[in-house]
Amino acid sequence: MGNTHLNNLLSTMNEQFDGNDALEDVKALRKILFESSLSLSRKNIIENSSVISAPHAVANMLYLDQRHELLLTFSDNLFNVTDTGPIKRSMAQNIPDSGLSYDELHKLYTRFGKRGLVAILSNPLTTSSAKTPRVTRTKRILAAIVKHFEKTSNEE
Numbered sequence: 001m002g003n004t005h006l007n008n009l010l011s012t013m014n015e016q017f018d019g020n021d022a023l024e025d026v027k028a029l030r031k032i033l034f035e036s037s038l039s040l041s042r043k044n045i046i047e048n049s050s051v052i053s054a055p056h057a058v059a060n061m062l063y064l065d066q067r068h069e070l071l072l073t074f075s076d077n078l079f080n081v082t083d084t085g086p087i088k089r090s091m092a093q094n095i096p097d098s099g100l101s102y103d104e105l106h107k108l109y110t111r112f113g114k115r116g117l118v119a120i121l122s123n124p125l126t127t128s129s130a131k132t133p134r135v136t137r138t139k140r141i142l143a144a145i146v147k148h149f150e151k152t153s154n155e156e
Contacts, residue, residue: 070096
């Protein structure tokens with residue numbers, strides 16, 4: 001819940017809180033849930049919460065850590081923090097979602113060229129029944145990625 005929402009709810013309770021402190025966020029949420037006019041029972045809160053198991057939380061954390069590590073391999077290669085690279089960071093984030101690293105794309109380009117690279121990025125996962133592309137079908141973005149690998153291959 002955003003700090004604005006918490007402030008609004010707490011203001012109806014004549015309360016103020018520091019929105020830059022995690023402990024204060026928890027205290028404010030506790031007041032909203034258990035001391036406000038919302039009159040929510042603990043049972044209602046628990047039954048309507050999206051509680052996940054510890055193993056599921058760990059699996060999510062490991063996936064996000066791996067995705068972050070893969071994304072870092074693209075930094076200062078296909079994108080940079082100023083978004084002046086071949087593609088924007090938001091598009092670069094789609095590539096690690098498919099489990100690919102920068103080095104894997106580079107090897108793919110080296111071995112199979114433009115056609116292989118475009119095929120991997122623009123077609124759905126072979127193990128999926130989904131029709132959506134692994135990364136993108138946008139020709140401008142695919143061309144920018146190919147151009148980047150053409151340039152880096154020529155520099156080697």
